[in-house]
Amino acid sequence: MADIAARNPAGHPTQQRSGLHKLMQRKSTIAFLMALPLILLITILVAYPAGYAVYLATLNKGMTRFVGFGNFEFLFGRDTFWLVVYQSCLFAITAVIFKAIIGFVVAHFVHNIPAKGQRKWRGMLLVPWVIPPAMSTLAWLWLFDPSYSALNWLLAIMGFEGIPWTGEAGWARFSVILVNVWIGSPFFMIMYLAALKSVPEQLYEAASIDGATWWQRIWYVTLPMMRNIIAITALFSLIVTFANFDIVRVLTAGGPLNSTHIFGTWAFRVGIEGGDIPLGAAVSLFMVPILAVAATFILRDITKRGSEV
Amino acid sequence: MANAAIANGEPTRPNYGSISRDRTWALRWSYFFLVLFAIFFLMPPVYMLITSLKTSAEISAATNPWWISNPTLQNYIDLLSQNQFLVFFRNSAIVSICVVILTMLISVIAAFALARMKFWGSATLATGVFLTYLIPETLLFIPLFKMFAWVNEVFDVQLMNHWWTMIILYPTLTVPFATWIMIGYFASIPKELDEAALIDGATWMQTLTKIFIPVALPGIIAATIFTFTVAWAQFLYPLAFTTSTSELVLPVGIITTLIKGDVFNWGQIMTGALLGAAPPLIIYAFLMDYYIAGLTAGATKG
Structure with missing residues (x-):
């Protein structure tokens, strides 16, 4: 999501005439700003936790040590x-x-x-x-x-x-x-x-x-x-x-x-x-x-x- | 679209002998089975109502559970005079209303940008919104639990055990869906309309507020009803993140405070459940057609 922001001004097709190009650029900037709250919400409260869950699953109970697939191995052994x-x-x-x-x-x-x-x-x-x-x-x-x-x-x-x-x-x-x-x-x-x-x-x-x-x-x-x-x-x-x-x-x-x-x-x-x-x-x-x-x-x-x- | 199709109904048909006789029978069977299904679908809410009108003595007596011999409003009076129950109701109401406002602001503006103003990555983002809508809360509550602890350590803000935390959390469930519906509605508005406005010198914001919002109003109403229903009904997040009785929302409050150990006060529990189900039901009763249009739009438009 973050790379949208970084590449936004440069990423546009530059074939148009300069005036129109500028307008397009401005429009896309406004559009991006309008979608920004949505992007932030999805990134911070959905995408990040989803990825974080994967990381969490590799820690030990006290969350102090990396145990790799330890938790999964433990689960597989339980009825x-x-x-x-x-x-x-x-x-x-x-x-x-x-x-x-x-x-x-x-x-x-x-x-x-x-x-x-x-x-x-x-x-x-x-x-x-x-x-x-x-x-x-x-x-x-x-x-x-x-x-x-x-x-x-x-x-x-x-x-x-x-x-x-x-x-x-x-x-x-x-x-x-x-x-x-x-x-x-x-x-x-x-x-x-x-x-x-x-x-x-x-x-x-x-x-x-x-x-x-x-x-x-x-x-x-x-x-x-x-x-x-x-x-x-x-x-x-x-x-x-x-x-x-x-x-x-x-x-x-x-x-x-x-x-x-x-x-x-x-x-x-x-x-x-x-x-x-x-x-x-x-x-x-x-x-x-x-x-x-x-x-x-x-x-x-x-x-x-x-x-x- | 779907709404129009439902509202139109069938065209009247001329009679064709045996086909018409078949149809009469089909009609009778249809009514017969519809009544059976209606009994099945309405039994629990009706039983809620029956139980809520009974005294505790009548509930524990082994009489006909489907009949009320001494109807009483005592359960309602008891529950509504309890300060605790009113706190649950207030928490739920504030959370739901704030979530509705927040969701509609974020999603209508974002949906407009995604449907009309195409920017780099907007197509990917639209797909991303849809995927987010498919990620269930059961997958997210554990990492969120840990993230809240981290926020408390680093920023010294305690997000745990506060009803207002739900205002931050619920939009993760409602915004993707509302945005998805709104993208569909906005995409169905003819392009000439906003091009005309832009030529006349309207800004993007004016195009949105003066043209898109009024034209897509049915969609906005549908999305609002859905957001409210989801926010009101949410159960997992408040159960995981709030514990003090003053911070609970209605569904969790009823389940955790009215069920005490083995003593089930079923009259009050059913009264609470019925009062908890009332706001979405009342809204649904008045705005049913919008509700159904939104339901079909959510999964079929794209």
Whole structure:
């Protein structure tokens, strides 16, 4: 970022006439100054800490000595770490798949009903996305309460046994995914609904006349037309879900027995609560590979569309 | 764009025998499933409301949890007369409003420079803004924790355990997103408009305030709502960087002070959660269309 500043006056193409050149130079200077607060913010509070995390991860617990890959070696030898890796992947992938499916299905239903009622339904179905996640997770925590669970009460009425929602490893994993799907699928619904609106109606009519079943219409018309938006929404959501913190922290705090910890919550437990900042930094760095892959795909898609326009 | 497409709706169709009969059934099934999904999506907030209207005695009695036999506003009165809760609310309100103002100032001006005034490296910077938007806070809080300690040593400024630190931190989450949305909106404004203004002798700042901001107002409203929602809901940074009860913001305050050990006062917790969810919900109820336009613009424009 800093070299922009240094090379700014000299870096401009100098082929223009001198008067115009001067103007261009002035314009670019003003533009740079206008973007300066943004550049400073990104450099100091995002880019620098991100790089600093890498350096921190190579120090010992007291941050007095360089230990190289010591923290990583330590992590690889711990069972809890592999549990966190497994749970992070399970959590993110399962949640994104279910969010995408529910979002797609609900978007279809909203799209099917008459246009004048759509706004009302859309507004109602987006509510989970608007409530601060920490607050809505509290409501879920109360719905999952071991002794007063309102969900178990409903199950009891239907003749089922109560479920230990957050008390047992398998169910706790299911619960955090359920809450994440509840919060995230409205976002998918809105994105897919916008995409559905852009599919020309004639394509469906043509497909119907050719005798296509509803399944064929979805498979051969809707999905190919929406492919791009499905991919980009899923990638966005994958990043956010993988880096989640609020839901797991409030609902289970990683328990029972660390079975629901994901990278974000475990890094918090180790780094802030456990006081081992370098180890926490090392844990959080494991999010980078998957974020980088998703970001690359998103960027490629955006530049591709940019060049088409 | 997306907004217009949503608002237009479907064109009316003539009846084609069997296709129309299929559609009637599709419509019935759609309503049936929409009701099911609406129950699923609205159950937690509704249950929050139900619980917040109950007395502690009724909550601990093993009666129907979905029914209120003695509705009471006692939880609301108790919570709103607590000084501590009002402090959380005030902290959250000041932080969110300051973050909104700061974010919009930085991002609107920067987005204008990036979308229109192209300078050396501006394309790279636009990509950089987008990448920053993808960097989660879970990656940054640990190095920031250490940086704050360093700032305290070198400059003797204690950033830890102060609610106003959040005003410095939250823009890292909101500015990249707001800038990204605004670049998209500004890029869709025809070039002739600002060229005409420049020929008439307007300065760059005048072009921005007299032309771009009024024309891109829907985008600015969308970005403002988003910034507010993100700032109000942020949970990790205040949890990591503030501990004293007088310095907490609302979400963290409710979770750390109302949940004491094993004694869960669920009536008050749900009341607090509902009050904490209220500001974004109220804004959303009034400005829903801007909200949805911004949501689709954030990921699709580029």
